[in-house]
Amino acid sequence: MLEIADVTVTYGAVRALERVSLTVPSGTVTAVIGANGAGKSTLMRTIAGLVKPASGSVALSGVGITSLRPEDIVRAGVVLVPEGRSTIPELTVEENLDLGGLWRDKAARKTSKAEALDLFPILADRRRSRADTLSGGERQQLAIARALMCAPTCLMLDEPSLGLAPLIVTQILELVRRLSVDANLAVLLVEQNAVTALRVATHGVVLNLGRVVMEGPAEHIAAHDELRHAYLGY
């Protein structure tokens, strides 16, 4: 379970996040939705340790991780798949995959790799190709597979649907939902595409200008017309 309590992040005079609190229980998908500039990516990057909050705290299963370095937060079990299909184009598919969880012992990595390749069979077929020869959807799968190699207890996905065909987005998100249940993962999903995100999510959180303006079961939020008009613009 990931707990974010009263997190405030400032960039100079700008408050990107204002006392944001939310809880991501294990075995569920929590979708953070909101318009561009609502602070969604900042929230993810703060949890991942890439941005340090001015105040507030982040804890995983009761253990504080706020002051850890990004690489130690990963090792603690909180893994971010950043926006933009973050594979390394100069490396092969297999090298990109192997990069995840290099600190773990060999046997554990081997098991994780077999599981990841089982989950994303296309990666097994392409393992010797350079990552930049993959399609957008395949690269997103590779990025998620690499995150799984780190044996996360909390998985964060920043805009996984960006630039992908709707059918592929549905497949990937459905897989993430299944993963959250099967592996008891706490999944935090940031999306601009609210409809798709709320379809797979258990809980929804709406961010606007750095504040949580609403949270609750995903279907409530999806059915909330005024909220949609006010904050999501559709």
Place this chain on the structure above:
Amino acid sequence: MTAFFDYLLGGIGSGAVIALLAIALVLTWRSTRIVNFAQVGQAMATTFVAFAVREASGSWVLGLAVALVAGALLGLIVQALILRPVRRMDTSGAIIATFGVLIALQAAAAMIWGASPQPFGPPIANAGLEVFGHVWPISWYDILIIAVTAILVIGLGLLLTRTSVGLAMRASAFNPEVARLSGVRVGRMLGLGWAIAGVVGAVAGVLIAPSATLAPNSFDIFLVFAFTAAVLGGLDSLVGAVFFGVGTGVVLSLVTGYSDSSSAPVVVLVLLAVSLILKPEGLFGRGKARAV
């Protein structure tokens, strides 16, 4: 025609040393996108260390071994000294800072060991080998240099492409953020890159010394040659650095043979300029040209 082959062969030994220095430049470039002009100063300093150890113990091998350790440490120190403080500066700031380190190292060496050249002879025969009644311009020492270079290049290649540490180093160089988000301790990997570069530079220094004598600034010209080789190879490529390092050595030898040694550096610089105009990304480089 015999002269041509003599000059060609004679350039390979010095070319191998240029290749080593070029590899050191490539390693720091790959890990931190900084061209480390202090590399030649570090090589000079560690060679003085080897000189001191050799004087005291009489053992060339022990001198080399201590120089390797000193090279790794000096690489780490320079990285911590330059990179950490100027991390928020742009890359050109850091590159200029490496010049500062070069000058500081030379001044320090002059204070400790004096500015006049010290004799640093080869550990084994450096006279041309006589085979089939012809004295070839290649010595046992040249063969040692070539062998050491080959072993280092193959070893580095295997380290970078076949091991977990190598994968972490390459990932940290290509995309530090993604590497960090995969749990790699990026800072350590960058430091390791500089330490290995320092070791390679130290080997180069000890191997060059017999042909250049040992003074605080006697390696400077090798920086020009190594930089040329590294840039021609695309700055990212170990293979390119070796190829053009040896190539530079051969060109130097040919020019020196057919005209005289003073025109050799000029020819190398002209080749660098022409190739940068024709193919700015380097002959082994991939992707976008560097905006300088």
